Amino acid sequence: MKSNTNVNRSTVYKVISVVAIGIFAFLFAFPLYWIITGSFKTATAINSPTPQWWPSEWVMDNYQKLFSRQVAPLWEIHIPFAETSFAGPEVPAALRWLLNTVFMGVVSMILTCITAAMAGYALAKKRFIGRTIVFSAIVCAMALPKQVILIPLLREMSSLQLYNTIWAVIFPIVGWPFGVFLMKQFAEGIPxxxxxxxxxxxxGEWKTFYTIALPLIKPGIGALAIFTFINSWNDYFMQLIMLSSTETLTISLGIAKLQAENATDFGLIMAGASLAAIPIIIIFLIFQKYFTKGITMGAVKG
Amino acid sequence: MKKKNPMSRALVRRETIAGYAFMVPSLIFFLGFVIYPMIQCIITSFFDSTMNRDDIFIGFANYAELFQDSVFLGALKNTVIIVVVSVPLTCIFSLWVSSVIYDLKGPVCSAFRCIFYLPVVTGSVAVTVVWKWMFNNYYGIFNYVGTNTGLLKQNINWLGDEKFALGCIILILLTTSVGQPIVLYVSALNNVDQSLVEAAQVDGATKMQCFWKIKWPQIMPTTLYILVITTINSFQCFALIQLLTSGGPNHSTDTIMYYIYYNAFKLYRYGYGNAMGVILAIIIAVLSAVQFKMAKTD
Known part of the structure; x- marks a missing residue:
């Protein structure tokens, strides 16, 4: 009898908990729902104290306003050590911001994956002098808040003449040692x-790495790639400090500026927020499996 | 002394050269853009440093000033409040959610995991601007729902009121920080040794006993990791503050991170900002060490 009531009680607990978690999940998803629907609402619907839970009228006004605000060339290529540069066609600035963000994410991702795979492999499999010191430095650096180094980083970037270029954001992301740490965890498993x-x-050394190690740590590289991409997309603080002119902004920074300039035009801001959030959410949903793996692998022996 | 390494000298040399050859690309970025600025941060904290002027050495004056600066002490207090409230809540909430969802059917579990992770992926800026709207005095849904259900007598200026602003920040921070712990706990709970659990059940242990006596010790390393990362994350809370309240009203939501930013990029006091950075780094290092120690002795 006793075990029977126990089973019943735990089933009841389970059902109640699942329902409660369902409600929480709904609340967690709500801001995203509010961003997307808000971006299609009319100005009157947004500026009324009574919220419209579902837009009664779907309009593109907010997006039109967003795209007609500022223009910027779609791309600019500077030839090093020369005055010449090539600029793309004039497009709404928001598109340029999106392109900047994608460029930043992709370049950080590629550079991080290459450097981290090589370094992680060396740390796991090469018995070189100074290995423990390098590894301890990496672990210690990981525990420190990244933002602490931003002031010196800003001065360093100015003296390297990289301030207000996308590289000022990319290089510190590549330098951040989490990737090396993660790749070391994966490379430990190479027989x-x-x-x-x-x-x-x-x-030779290179051939061993290329033909033996690399195929075995590929899942790890996949995890690191998606992890780096999403993190760099959302790395607001670094972007805020390093980038300043309309042509170099990223999408997060663009919305933040938008918000600072039009604090109460919520429709316009939501259109910007949708533009920033939807691409990254789609990427996350597609590569979700790798992502989860990356997070858990990073924690093992963490 | 035991001879621990039977490798020949030639082999050691070969391994060292190869090792560094593989490390070099990564080390360039790591040393150049992490270690060098860290060292600079410590050095500059002893200088009076600003724009367009040579730095002047002032010893510990920045640090001495810090502990008399009431705004800094207020920011420190707020940061501690944020950490003390949000870290336990994040851990307990994510443990509860994970313990319920981890043995649900695969797709259901991953759907839940996904939803709780969404605010992290959406990005701090997009999340923050929508919360700013939801908390708005006139157009926000919090006031609408509150007044219509009778919970609130009148509209509250959530972010503009010293009594509520910090609470609102903590609430938003919670929604953006439980995603990763849930993913970690779910995978840790799935990796618990099932034979032990079954043995305990045969011996008549209740579900509660099973959880606390068998599973909990096994997921302890995960708990420790989660404690460390959520502590670091809560200390770094910045985008929320900068976009929602800018530290106001009346410095009630200043955090160390925001105050560093404010000093460095509004007042151009680099040395002073760096001194705060050093203090923050020390606090986090000490806290992480304490958390590790506590988890080891448990």
């Missing part, structure tokens, strides 16, 4: 015998 066998077959 030593396989590397030994390759060496006996006469493969």
């Amino acid at each position: 030593g015998e396989m590397m030994e066998a390759a060496r006996i077959d006469g493969a």
Whole structure:
């Protein structure tokens, strides 16, 4: 009898909890719903104290306003050490911001994956002098708040003449040691015998890495790639400090500026927020599996 | 002394050269854009440093000033409040959610996980601007729902009122910080040794006992990791403050991170800002060490 009531009680607990969590999940998703529907509402619907839970009228006004606000060339390519540069066609500034953000994300992702895969492999598999020191430095740096170094970083970027260029945001992201740490976790799993066998077959260091290690840590690289992309997309603080002119802004920064200039035009701001949030959410949903794996791998032995 | 490394000298040399050859690309970025600025941060904290002028060495004056600066002390207090409230809540909430959803059917579990992760992916700026709207005095849904259900007598200026602003910030911070712990807990709970759980059930342990006596110790490393990362995240709370309240009203939502930003990029007091950065780094290092120690002795 006793065990029976126990089972009943735990089932009841479970059902109640699932319902409660369902409600929480709804509340968590609500801001996103509010961003997207808000961006299609009319000005009167937004500026009334009674909210419209579902837009009675769907309009594109907010997006039109967003796109007609400012213009910027779609791209600009500067030839190093020369005065010449090539500029793309004039487009709404928001599109330029989006392109900047994608460029920043993709370049950070590629650079991080290449450097971290190589370094993680070396830390896991090479018994070199100073290995422990390098690894401790990496772990310590990971625990420190990134923002602490922003003031010196800003001065460094100015003296390198990188201030107000997208590179000022990309380089510190690549330098951030989490990727190396994550790749080391994955590279630990490479069987030593396989590397030994390759060496006996006469493969050099690079060839061993390229043909043996790289295919084995590919899932890890996938995880790191998506992780870096999403993090750089949302790395607001760094962008805020390093980028200042209309042509160099990222989409997050663009919305923040939009909000500072039109504090109460919520429709316009929501249109900007949708533009920033929807692409990254789609990417997240597509690569969700890798992402989850990356987060959990980073925590093992964390 | 035991001879621990039987590798020949030639092999050590080869391994070292190869090791550094693989490390170099990463080390350039790591040393150049993480370690160098960190060292600079510590050095500059001893200088009176601003724009367009050479730095003047002033010893510990920045640090001495910090502990007499009532705004800094207020910011420190707010930061501590944010950490003390949000870290336990984040951990408890995510443990509860994960313990319920981890053994649900695959798609249901991952749907829940996904939804709780959404605010993280959406990005601090997009999330913040929509919350700003929802908290708005006239057009926000909080006031609408509150007054219509009779919970509130009149509209509240949530972000403009010293009594509520910090609470609102903590609420938003919570929604953006439970995503990662839930993912971690779900995978940790799925990795718990099932044979132990079954053995306990055979011996007549209740579900509660199973959880606290068997699963909880096994997910302890995950808990520790979550504690450390949520603590660091709460300390770094910046975008919310900058976009929602700018530290106001009347400095009631200043945090250390925001005050560093304010000093460096509004007042151009680089040295003073760096001194705060050093203090913040020390606090976080000490806290992380304490958390590790506590988890080890438990």
